[in-house]
Amino acid sequence: MCGIALIISGTCIDLSSLLLDSVPSASSTSIDDQLVFSIDDLKAALGRRGPDSLGSKKVFLYSKTSSSIEEREIVSFTGGEEAKERDESCSQRVEEKNDCCFDTHGQTREVENGFSMSNVVxxxxxxxxxxxxxxxxxxxxPLMDTYGNIFVYNGEIFGGINIDSDSNDTEILMQALGNCCSCNSHLHTRTSYCxxxxxxxxxxxxxxxxxPWAVIYWQESSRTLWFGRDAFGxxxxxxxxxxxxxxxxLLSSLSPFSSTEESSGFEAENEINNHNFWEELTCGIYSISFDAPKLDGCLVGKVRKHEWTNSMLKELIVWERTSVEPKPEDLYSSHGKTLMEQHDVHSACSNILPSKSGPIQASISGMAETVLFALRESVMRRTSLHRIFKAVTCDIRQEVLTPVAVLFSGGLDSMILSALLDECxxxxxxxxxxxxxxxxQSAPDRISAKAGVMELRRIAPLRRWKLVEIDADLSTLDLETKHVMSLINPANTYMDLNIGxxxxxxxxxxGWVYEGNNNNFDKDLQCNERVKYKSKARIVLVGSGADEQCAGYGRHKTKYRKGSxxxxxxxxxxxxxxxWKRNLGRDDRCIADNGKEARFPxxxxxxxxxxxxxxLWEIANLDQPSGIGDKKILREVARLLGLYEAAVLPKRAIQFGSRIARESNRKNFGxxxxANQASAGSAVIQLPSNLT
Incomplete structure (x- = not known):
């Protein structure tokens, strides 16, 4: 993964089937026009992510000259970035001699039917x-196969398509797509038919x-562009x-800085935001099929959205639960079980917390064990050792591997992920x-993180845990704030910016880590030296989705009280x-900008x-106090893992736990x-004068 992008110039795009709020009149732009964003802008933004490789390829579409629309057809040829100088040279020779161009493999060939570069549509x-x-x-x-198909992919395949341990999923997926039909019969129906x-x-x-995935795929045989993102975004x-x-x-993994912003800074960026230049692509699979050019030379590409064909995936998208409203006996049984679990927690916490080798027996439901099994498999899939992990020198004494990190607050979700990562x-x-x-050291998330590390070290004493303390001062982050503004785009509220x-x-x-006795971290920090440290992990586990699925937000309790x-x-x-729209696209862009891949178990x-x-009543019981009834099922999972202290921690969002929201309120609202009076969380960002 890292990032993908596409720019299509010189066509008329028919959006009528998408039912967008506003559809521009049919018109095309010259392939030489460079407006808000250029190719170089996109390359610079993707290159900032520190990829192992960065490449590009072009597909040129042109029409064979004919006075009859029935006899017109689209022909394409392809060239890579490495052939840029040859492209320019070829263009000049075509104008002079009208005798050459590139075929789909980037090689020169004789012009057919009087083709010249002026035929490029x-x-x-x-x-x-x-x-x-x-x-x-x-x-x-981009990858290109022998048939001229072109593929760029940003994602991971954790199932559904078999990937050998020594194989690359991008290559395997392209092979599968290359074997797909090109009859285009499915382009005219919402369902797939070949x-x-x-x-x-x-x-x-x-x-x-x-x-997770986002794809852009050019199917040469049908002159069709496919693109989309996974069902959850x-x-x-x-x-x-x-x-x-x-x-x-345009398609892009991120919103780059435009070259037009160099002189005007945030003013130009705000102009883009005000005109809604970018939007999050709605989850799904799309195609653009290119028909023969019209007599006026306009090439029309018709956009269609396709239905998912996997029945189980469709069920997950609909997100319907079979058992929503409990009977009185269901609640009685569930409440009795909760009381027993609370008693076990108090008993466990009154003594030294148990290690994995000898956990205190507690009455835990079989449903929690099922969830634990699914989560363990999920973490295992996302941290399998057949991935490429590069050794890094973490200190001067030895070379060690740190392939995976956890976005860590010490709260329930990150503690579960950390404990499962230790197992995997x-x-x-x-x-x-x-x-x-x-x-x-006073932020709530810093306090809970230190307590969380102590608990992790009790259940996994052989693991070398490194708490990376990243200290920040919002008043000194003006340049960083401007950059993150670009990353969160099209999101534009203070809450989005703070989280970003x-x-x-x-x-x-x-940040900083304490070097010293791993097991004495919680006893005497003065015995440990706090040294600068930069994590080299390329994979970051993130707890997104836990609150949405297990009723972890305050608004869930409000809805429950109003609507049961x-x-x-x-x-x-x-x-x-x-x-996908409120969280994941924004979070993925902010994390990936550092050359890291976010994974969401x-x-x-x-x-x-x-x-x-x-x-639902086993997932959460919102009649119970915070820290008990919310995310009830995950609290049971935590207890199964021996995380008794984490099992009773209340929910705390990152913007509040890190205290960036407080600092942002003071800086931007006084x-x-x-800030509360202005509903700062949902307020659209107003740029401070020192950033314009």
Whole structure:
């Protein structure tokens, strides 16, 4: 993974089937026009992520000259970035001699039917940045096969398509797509139907993937562009639909700084935001099929959205639970079990907490064990050792591996992920726990993180845990704030910015660690030396999805009180169906900017399915106090793991636990009180004068 992008110039894009709020009039722009964002802007933004490789390829579409529209057809040829000088030379010779161009493999050939560069109607420019975590051989995106198909991919395959331990999932997926039908019969219906016997369609292949993904795929035989993102939006993919201001069609993993912003700074960026240049691409699979050019020379590409073909995936998207409203006896049984569990917790906490080798027996439901099994498998899939992990020198004494880090607050979700990571990762590996604070050692998340490390060291004393303390001062982060503004785009509220800054700093991993006796961390910090440290982990586990699926937000309790169980279910369903737009795209962009890959174990397809199969009153009981009834099922999972202290911690969002929200309120509104009166969390960002 790392990032992908595409710019299409010189076409008319027909958006009528998408029912967008506003559709520009049909018109095209020259392939030479460079408006708000250029190819170089996109490459620079993706290159900042520190990929192992960065490449690009172009597809040129041109029409064979004919006075009859029936006799016109589209022809394409392809060239890579490495052939840029040859492209320019070829263009000059075509103008002079009208005798050459490139075929689909980048080689020169004779012109057919009087072709010249002036026949070029459209250009598709593909960009791929690769942070390689799988396979034994390096790859450079975009990939192109012998048939002229082009593929850029940002994702991970954790199931659905078989990937050998030494294989690269990008290459395997391209092979599967290359075997898909090209009859285009499915382009004219919402469901997939293939006339080529024994072949799958592109939507069928993409629907089978378990894991996060965003793809852009050029199918040469059908002159069709495919693109999309997974059903939960775990990988960012932004889209710019053609407008009167910029007629080009753009896809990108992130919103880059425009070259036009160099002189005017935030003013230009705000101008882009005000005009809604980018939007989060709605989860799904899309195609653009290019018909023969019209007599006026305009090449029309018709956009269609396709249905998922995997029935289980469709069920997860609908997110309906079979058991929502309990009977009185269900609540009685559940309440009795909760009282027993509370008694066991108090008994356990009154003594030294048990290690994994001898846990105190507690009455834990079989449903929690099922969830624990699903979560353990999810973490295992996301941390398997056949990924490429590069050794890094963490100190001067020895070379150790730290392949995976956890976005760590010491709260319930990050503690569960850390304990499961310990079970899944080789004992010789260190684990970095990334904790960000805007109030030094006094931030709630810093306090809970230190307590959490102590508990992790009790249940896993052989593991070398590294709490990476990332201290930040919002008043000194003006340049960083401007950069994160670009990353969160199209999100534009203070809450988005606060979360984005905290995630970006945490993923960067530059902070402090205590070097000394691993087991004396909790007793005498003065015996340990606090030294600078930068995490080299390329994978970061994030707890996103836990609160949405297990009723962890305060609004869930409000809905429950107003609308009972059904109201709670509908609110949780709404959260899951909009998480791609409100959270995941933003979070993915902020974390990936540091050359890290965010992975979300709670949003694994099997975990979602497992949680939906459990009655809602076993997931949460919001009649109980905070720290007991909210996320009830996960608290039971924590107890199964021996995390008795973490099992009773209340929910605390990162913007509050790190205290960035408090500092942001003071900086932008003068005080917390003024910020609350202005509903600062949902307020659109107003740029401070020192940043314009």
């Amino acid at each position: 459209a250009e598709l420019h593909f960009i791929g940045a690769t942070l390689q975590l799988r396979g034994i051989n390096p790859i450079v995106q 006339l080529e016997k024994g072949k799958s369609s592109v939507p069928e292949v993409l629907s089978t993937i378990k894991g 775990r990988r960012s993919l932004l889209v710019h639909w053609p407008t009167l201001e910029d007629h080009r069609f 990762l080789d004992p010789s590996y260190e684990i970095d726990l990334l904790n960000v604070s805007f109030d030094g 800054i905290a995630l970006w700093l945490a993923a960067r991993g530059s 169980w059904l109201g709670l279910h509908e609110e949780m369903k709404l959260d899951m169906q909009r998480i 709670f949003l694994d397809e099997d975990v979602i399915r497992t949680l939906l199969d459990i009655p 005080s917390n009180r003024a």
